[in-house]
Amino acid sequence: GRVLAAAGKSFAAAGLSEEFLAYAQGIRERLPESLELAHLQIVMSELLDDLPDQEGEAGWALQMTLRLDGLDIATLARAARALGLHLIRVDQVEAAERALAEWLRRLVGQIQRGGVTQAAILAHEWANSLTLLGRPADAIRRYEAALAGYAEAQDAVHSAVAQRDLSKALIQLEEFERAEDVLRRALVTADYTGRCDLAGDIQRRLAGLHRERADDEDHVGQRSIGREEWQRAADYLDDALLNALACGDTGALAGVYLELGRVLAKLGQFNDAVAHAARGKTLMGRAGDSSELATAAITLGQLEMLHGDSVAAENSLHQALDLAAALGDDERLAYAARVLVSIHQIRARRAPTAGLEYRRFTLDQASSARARFIDLGLGEQATAMNNVILALTR
Numbered sequence: 001g002r003v004l005a006a007a008g009k010s011f012a013a014a015g016l017s018e019e020f021l022a023y024a025q026g027i028r029e030r031l032p033e034s035l036e037l038a039h040l041q042i043v044m045s046e047l048l049d050d051l052p053d054q055e056g057e058a059g060w061a062l063q064m065t066l067r068l069d070g071l072d073i074a075t076l077a078r079a080a081r082a083l084g085l086h087l088i089r090v091d092q093v094e095a096a097e098r099a100l101a102e103w104l105r106r107l108v109g110q111i112q113r114g115g116v117t118q119a120a121i122l123a124h125e126w127a128n129s130l131t132l133l134g135r136p137a138d139a140i141r142r143y144e145a146a147l148a149g150y151a152e153a154q155d156a157v158h159s160a161v162a163q164r165d166l167s168k169a170l171i172q173l174e175e176f177e178r179a180e181d182v183l184r185r186a187l188v189t190a191d192y193t194g195r196c197d198l199a200g201d202i203q204r205r206l207a208g209l210h211r212e213r214a215d216d217e218d219h220v221g222q223r224s225i226g227r228e229e230w231q232r233a234a235d236y237l238d239d240a241l242l243n244a245l246a247c248g249d250t251g252a253l254a255g256v257y258l259e260l261g262r263v264l265a266k267l268g269q270f271n272d273a274v275a276h277a278a279r280g281k282t283l284m285g286r287a288g289d290s291s292e293l294a295t296a297a298i299t300l301g302q303l304e305m306l307h308g309d310s311v312a313a314e315n316s317l318h319q320a321l322d323l324a325a326a327l328g329d330d331e332r333l334a335y336a337a338r339v340l341v342s343i344h345q346i347r348a349r350r351a352p353t354a355g356l357e358y359r360r361f362t363l364d365q366a367s368s369a370r371a372r373f374i375d376l377g378l379g380e381q382a383t384a385m386n387n388v389i390l391a392l393t394r
Helices: 002-014 017-030 035-049 056-068 073-089 093-108 114-131 136-153 154-171 175-190 197-221 223-249 250-266 268-285 292-305 312-328 328-352 356-375 380-394
Strands: none
Touching: 002 017, 002 035, 017 035, 035 056, 035 073, 035 154, 035 328, 073 093, 073 175, 093 114, 093 250, 114 154, 154 175, 154 197, 154 250, 175 197, 197 223, 223 250, 250 268, 250 292, 268 292, 268 312, 292 312, 292 328, 312 328, 312 356, 328 380, 356 380
């Protein structure tokens, strides 16, 4: 039962949830009330939640699991967390809060069995759910409870993770200074405990805070202050880059390179911006995430255009169109098309003062893009491109 439970997520990742559940059901019926049965039912409930019209079965499996005798504290806590998240997922938020509060109380009472740590984890995941629900004030109270539990258990790593997550709720409340302070304290812990993955993630979040501030300062005309904030963001991303390299995390490394490319462009460092974005795109391809690769291609195209290389930008955007179309990702497809339209609009504005060869090339490329948009069913972008063509032929 436990081996099968461990395989559940692999089956789900392969799109074989229904096949796993059909097989697991037969095993479940033969298992006695035991830890193995509990583990299997928790995994089954998680997979059932992702299938249409199976929410009731998922909730029932978790309720039955929590009634089993002889479960260790970690399994009880895991089942309680799963039940709370299940109830939130099916929009029974009040029921979720009642269940989570009850199990939080029970776990705290099990000090000798490690209940404080498990209660802290439960409060932490509850807080994360409240943050996602847009209830940051309620989430903060749960984060504080989780942090108190982690402190009592002397669990430094979980404490740093909770502080990182707490920053999201604080940002929702626009408490930016407190969010930065919390993140800095979490970063100290992550560095001290040697968690390069966690440290890198926190550094990216700190960079994000400074990017937000930079955008705000730029918006109100405070360019010098904005530049300082962009530089701070770049500094944090440089550090995050080192941590991603130390961890050997290709996906994280790709993401940092792309973020750093965007920030360096704001600082006017276009050569480095394009180079970093190109590295990020290459690494994203190695990571095998086609949707993120499409986004990376769009980012690279935008930076190449800012750098003045419209041909390279156009090639990147056409690759993004190919990737998004293959995925059936209409949102990314439309976004890539809009960016491509903007490239052609910039070219068209330059055409009146350019030579005949440039104008012919620009018209040919615009006509080709319009035909591509029509083939992809992108009517709005095809119309915009038609306007570009009309401007070029006047």
